[in-house]
Amino acid sequence: MLKEIKTRAIIAPHPVLIVATYDKDKNPDAMNVAWGGQCWDNKIAINISSNHKTTENIRKTGAMTVHIADEERVELADYLGIVSGHDKTKLSHVHATVVPAEKVMAPIIEEFILAMECKVVSITDIGDGGTRIVAEVVRTVADDTILDENGKVDYSKLKPITFDSESNTYRTLGPVVAKAFSVGKKLK
8 A cells, every 4th residue: 555755756766977068268077967867869858956067067068978977986976976166176186087079068087988978959947946958969989898799888787876865875777677668568
Protein backbone atom coordinates (compact mmCIF):
# COMPACT_ATOMS: atom_id res chain seq x y z
CA MET A 1 0.00 0.00 0.00
CA LEU A 2 1.29 3.49 -0.86
CA LYS A 3 1.87 5.86 2.05
CA GLU A 4 1.91 9.67 1.78
CA ILE A 5 5.35 11.16 2.40
CA LYS A 6 6.80 14.67 2.27
CA THR A 7 5.81 16.28 -1.04
CA ARG A 8 8.85 16.77 -3.27
CA ALA A 9 10.16 15.74 -6.65
CA ILE A 10 11.74 12.30 -6.42
CA ILE A 11 13.05 11.46 -9.85
CA ALA A 12 16.16 9.41 -10.30
CA PRO A 13 18.72 9.02 -11.54
CA HIS A 14 20.12 12.51 -11.93
CA PRO A 15 23.13 12.41 -14.22
CA VAL A 16 26.20 14.18 -12.90
CA LEU A 17 27.02 16.63 -15.68
CA ILE A 18 30.18 18.71 -15.69
CA VAL A 19 29.44 21.90 -17.59
CA ALA A 20 32.49 23.82 -18.78
CA THR A 21 32.64 27.37 -20.13
CA TYR A 22 35.01 30.23 -20.82
CA ASP A 23 34.63 33.57 -19.07
CA LYS A 24 35.00 36.96 -20.78
CA ASP A 25 38.81 36.68 -20.53
CA LYS A 26 38.76 33.11 -21.94
CA ASN A 27 39.60 31.53 -18.58
CA PRO A 28 38.08 28.05 -18.33
CA ASP A 29 35.57 27.22 -15.61
CA ALA A 30 33.43 24.18 -14.84
CA MET A 31 30.69 23.15 -12.46
CA ASN A 32 28.85 20.02 -11.41
CA VAL A 33 25.18 20.13 -12.53
CA ALA A 34 22.69 17.53 -11.28
CA TRP A 35 19.52 19.06 -12.68
CA GLY A 36 19.86 18.26 -16.35
CA GLY A 37 19.59 15.71 -19.06
CA GLN A 38 18.81 14.92 -22.65
CA CYS A 39 15.61 16.56 -23.88
CA TRP A 40 15.59 15.55 -27.57
CA ASP A 41 17.79 13.51 -29.91
CA ASN A 42 20.47 16.20 -30.08
CA LYS A 43 19.50 18.57 -27.25
CA ILE A 44 20.51 18.88 -23.61
CA ALA A 45 18.69 20.91 -20.95
CA ILE A 46 20.22 22.04 -17.68
CA ASN A 47 18.72 23.95 -14.78
CA ILE A 48 21.15 26.02 -12.73
CA SER A 49 21.07 29.01 -10.42
CA SER A 50 21.14 32.36 -12.16
CA ASN A 51 24.04 33.59 -10.02
CA HIS A 52 26.59 30.90 -11.00
CA LYS A 53 29.67 31.98 -12.90
CA THR A 54 28.81 29.25 -15.40
CA THR A 55 25.43 30.86 -16.07
CA GLU A 56 27.12 34.23 -16.60
CA ASN A 57 29.64 32.66 -18.98
CA ILE A 58 26.97 30.83 -20.99
CA ARG A 59 25.02 34.07 -21.42
CA LYS A 60 28.17 35.74 -22.83
CA THR A 61 29.43 32.95 -25.11
CA GLY A 62 26.28 31.04 -26.07
CA ALA A 63 28.23 27.83 -25.65
CA MET A 64 29.25 25.12 -23.20
CA THR A 65 30.70 21.65 -23.10
CA VAL A 66 28.95 18.94 -21.12
CA HIS A 67 31.02 16.08 -19.71
CA ILE A 68 29.62 12.93 -18.13
CA ALA A 69 31.14 12.34 -14.70
CA ASP A 70 32.18 8.77 -14.04
CA GLU A 71 33.09 6.57 -11.10
CA GLU A 72 36.85 7.03 -11.53
CA ARG A 73 36.59 10.84 -11.48
CA VAL A 74 34.00 11.23 -8.70
CA GLU A 75 36.37 13.28 -6.51
CA LEU A 76 37.04 15.80 -9.30
CA ALA A 77 33.34 15.96 -10.19
CA ASP A 78 32.36 16.63 -6.58
CA TYR A 79 35.05 19.31 -6.19
CA LEU A 80 33.67 21.13 -9.23
CA GLY A 81 30.31 21.25 -7.45
CA ILE A 82 31.43 22.48 -4.04
CA VAL A 83 33.75 25.34 -5.03
CA SER A 84 32.47 28.49 -6.70
CA GLY A 85 34.06 29.77 -9.89
CA HIS A 86 33.54 33.26 -8.47
CA ASP A 87 36.03 32.40 -5.70
CA LYS A 88 38.66 30.21 -7.36
CA THR A 89 39.98 29.24 -10.78
CA LYS A 90 38.93 25.66 -10.17
CA LEU A 91 40.37 23.89 -13.19
CA SER A 92 43.87 25.33 -12.78
CA HIS A 93 43.71 24.60 -9.03
CA VAL A 94 43.28 20.87 -9.74
CA HIS A 95 45.72 20.97 -12.70
CA ALA A 96 43.04 19.82 -15.15
CA THR A 97 44.05 19.52 -18.78
CA VAL A 98 41.87 21.86 -20.82
CA VAL A 99 41.74 22.18 -24.61
CA PRO A 100 39.45 24.37 -26.73
CA ALA A 101 36.40 22.69 -28.22
CA GLU A 102 36.46 22.53 -32.01
CA LYS A 103 32.94 23.76 -32.80
CA VAL A 104 31.98 26.06 -29.90
CA MET A 105 33.72 28.59 -27.67
CA ALA A 106 34.05 26.38 -24.59
CA PRO A 107 36.75 24.18 -23.03
CA ILE A 108 36.98 20.41 -23.06
CA ILE A 109 38.33 18.89 -19.84
CA GLU A 110 40.48 15.98 -20.96
CA GLU A 111 40.30 14.19 -17.60
CA PHE A 112 36.66 13.31 -18.39
CA ILE A 113 36.24 10.57 -21.01
CA LEU A 114 33.03 11.76 -22.67
CA ALA A 115 32.29 15.35 -23.70
CA MET A 116 29.67 17.08 -25.83
CA GLU A 117 30.20 20.47 -27.44
CA CYS A 118 26.96 22.44 -27.18
CA LYS A 119 25.55 25.55 -28.82
CA VAL A 120 22.91 27.31 -26.71
CA VAL A 121 19.42 27.33 -28.24
CA SER A 122 17.53 29.07 -25.43
CA ILE A 123 17.99 30.57 -21.99
CA THR A 124 14.93 30.99 -19.80
CA ASP A 125 14.90 32.63 -16.38
CA ILE A 126 12.36 30.54 -14.51
CA GLY A 127 11.49 33.04 -11.80
CA ASP A 128 12.78 31.32 -8.68
CA GLY A 129 16.44 32.23 -9.03
CA GLY A 130 16.95 29.50 -11.57
CA THR A 131 17.82 29.44 -15.24
CA ARG A 132 16.94 26.76 -17.77
CA ILE A 133 19.39 26.38 -20.64
CA VAL A 134 18.69 24.26 -23.70
CA ALA A 135 21.59 23.54 -26.03
CA GLU A 136 22.17 21.60 -29.21
CA VAL A 137 24.96 19.02 -29.21
CA VAL A 138 27.12 19.85 -32.23
CA ARG A 139 30.06 17.49 -31.57
CA THR A 140 30.71 14.54 -29.24
CA VAL A 141 34.08 13.10 -28.26
CA ALA A 142 34.76 9.93 -26.29
CA ASP A 143 37.75 7.92 -25.17
CA ASP A 144 38.18 4.62 -27.04
CA THR A 145 38.06 2.72 -23.75
CA ILE A 146 34.31 3.37 -23.36
CA LEU A 147 33.23 2.48 -26.91
CA ASP A 148 31.79 -0.84 -28.04
CA GLU A 149 32.67 -2.60 -31.32
CA ASN A 150 30.16 -0.38 -33.19
CA GLY A 151 31.63 2.90 -31.88
CA LYS A 152 28.76 3.49 -29.44
CA VAL A 153 29.21 4.44 -25.80
CA ASP A 154 29.02 1.38 -23.55
CA TYR A 155 27.67 2.54 -20.19
CA SER A 156 29.15 -0.49 -18.44
CA LYS A 157 32.57 0.78 -19.54
CA LEU A 158 31.84 4.48 -18.93
CA LYS A 159 30.50 3.82 -15.41
CA PRO A 160 28.67 7.17 -15.16
CA ILE A 161 27.75 8.37 -11.70
CA THR A 162 24.35 9.67 -10.73
CA PHE A 163 23.29 12.00 -7.93
CA ASP A 164 20.91 10.56 -5.33
CA SER A 165 19.14 13.66 -3.98
CA GLU A 166 17.39 11.69 -1.23
CA SER A 167 20.66 10.70 0.48
CA ASN A 168 23.09 13.27 -1.03
CA THR A 169 25.28 10.52 -2.44
CA TYR A 170 26.70 9.51 -5.81
CA ARG A 171 25.70 6.14 -7.23
CA THR A 172 26.64 4.16 -10.30
CA LEU A 173 24.20 2.68 -12.78
CA GLY A 174 23.41 -0.99 -12.33
CA PRO A 175 23.32 -3.90 -14.79
CA VAL A 176 20.98 -4.16 -17.78
CA VAL A 177 17.57 -5.49 -16.67
CA ALA A 178 15.74 -5.74 -20.01
CA LYS A 179 15.82 -4.70 -23.68
CA ALA A 180 13.94 -1.39 -24.16
CA PHE A 181 10.99 -1.28 -26.55
CA SER A 182 10.97 -5.08 -26.50
CA VAL A 183 10.31 -6.61 -23.08
CA GLY A 184 6.84 -5.02 -22.89
CA LYS A 185 5.73 -6.73 -26.10
CA LYS A 186 4.88 -9.78 -23.99
CA LEU A 187 1.92 -7.82 -22.58
CA LYS A 188 0.38 -6.93 -25.97
